[in-house]
Amino acid sequence: MLGGGQLGRFFVIAAHEMGYKVVVLDPDRNSPAGKIAEVHLCAAYDDKAALDEMARSCAAVTTEFENVPAATLEYLSKSCQVHPSASAVAIAQNRISEKNFLRDHGFPHAPYAVIRSAEDVPAANSGLYPGILKVSRFGYDGKGQARVASPEEAREAFLTFNGEACVLEMRLKLDYEVSVVLARDAAGNTKAFPTAENAHRNGILDVSIVPARGSAEVRETAQAFARGVAEKLGYVGVLGVEFFVCNDSLYVNEMAPRPHNSGHYTIDACVTGQFEQQVRALCGLPLGDPHQHSAAVMVNLLGDVWPEGGEPAWAILFAQTDLKLHLYGKHEARAGRKMGHFTVIGEDVRDVLAAAMDIRKRIGIEDH
Incomplete structure (x- = not known):
């Protein structure tokens, strides 16, 4: 590993x-x-x-x-x-390569421009403003991104990124976000987990709701696009694909060549979790059954909820008998650092969501 x-x-x-x-x-x-x-x-x-x-x-x-x-x-x-191959990872780890891959293979995506110098910043009438400027490498969880409303702001943000190559994306009018995590083996067999609905805080995943509450068409189209991305990449392993949903239309946001935070619910709510699938795909074993046996809501636990010199109120979580807590074994809690997550499972996604959000509030996580 x-x-x-x-x-x-x-x-x-x-x-x-x-x-x-x-x-x-x-x-x-x-x-x-x-x-x-x-x-x-x-x-x-x-x-x-x-x-x-x-x-x-x-x-x-x-x-x-x-x-x-x-x-x-x-x-x-x-x-x-x-697995995955160097070529697949090279595309996913560079936003310029990633956007060009989506464009070249006909996957829907936000309009964008490649910015390698301040002179590349598009004019005000380009249709890309308001936009988001993102560094092409090493940006994650909202890092290396800046919202810009004009060419002047874009140039200023580009300079704050030390002239690193960037992508300027038009900001879409977002209804909500979804993601699909799937596994693909060396023979091209693919097993996709159910589509998750995701909410973020400060660029970091906060809550995943599965199954996603949008239309069946959105859920199924997201699955089809994710399978297509994996096929065009010649991908072997576990892949996460994130989407924006705008007026019931899907746009690929980005892809992650690994298990995905929004797939953590699979550990407790699916016959086979995403990490077992990763082992299976790597070792040439048949892929497991991704069937979701329980509705699930996953909540990230960041270092913000750790009181100085203490621990969060774990008793609140353990009192919820259909809740599964997973801590990551990190040696130091810091604001914005992913320290663990919990997943509430049950029969009805509405009931599960209500329980998860109540617990989230009681341990001190503020609402959006």
Whole structure:
């Protein structure tokens, strides 16, 4: 496993339950995944000695986040199975490549322009304002983004990003957001989880509701687009695809070449969770059944709810008998840092949502 955060930790847990041993490469000595893996290679992702050790000891390699250098995946692929491929990750980790991929394959997306210099900023009559300027690399959870209403604001934001290549996207009039997490194996077989409805706070996923409450057409179209993206990428592994919904029309926002935060509900509400699917796809096993057996609402727990020198009111969560708490084993709580999540499951999504939002409020998470 390249990367040792919470997604890697869940992968290690799933792999252990299925009888596999795991090596984690992550430069953080406090890596949540590294703490429970058989081996933690505490080194940079381009450390050749560490990569050679991983290549010698591992039959297959995957990643838990999109910013592992594509060159690292390409290097390892000469010695062992690597999924997803370096080429697929290279597209997903660069917003310019990602937007061009969507355009070239006919997937609906917000109008955009590539900004490599201040001179590339479009004019006021371009139709891209108001817009969002996003750095092409290393932006996540709302980082590396700025809302801009004019060319002047776009140029100013571009300079604050130190001249990094960016994408300027037109801001769509958003009704809500959805996502689809799916698994695809090397033979092209695909298993998609139900479409999730997502709400964000400060650019970070806050709540996922599954099944999404929009129309069946929106849910099914999102599934079809996600399958199409995976096919055109030649993707093997677990993929998350996020969408904007505007007047019942879907626009692909971005894709994540890994399990997705909005897929955490699958651990408790589906026959096969997204992390078991990741293990299955990587190891050449048949993909599991993604059927959702319970309605689910997932709530992210950020470091903001940790009182200084203390812990959140866990008793409130444990008193809800249909709630599942997952903490990520991170050594320090910080504002905006994902520390865990809880999922409430049940028969009716309305009842589950009401219970989850009540608990969310009682532990001190403010409303949007």
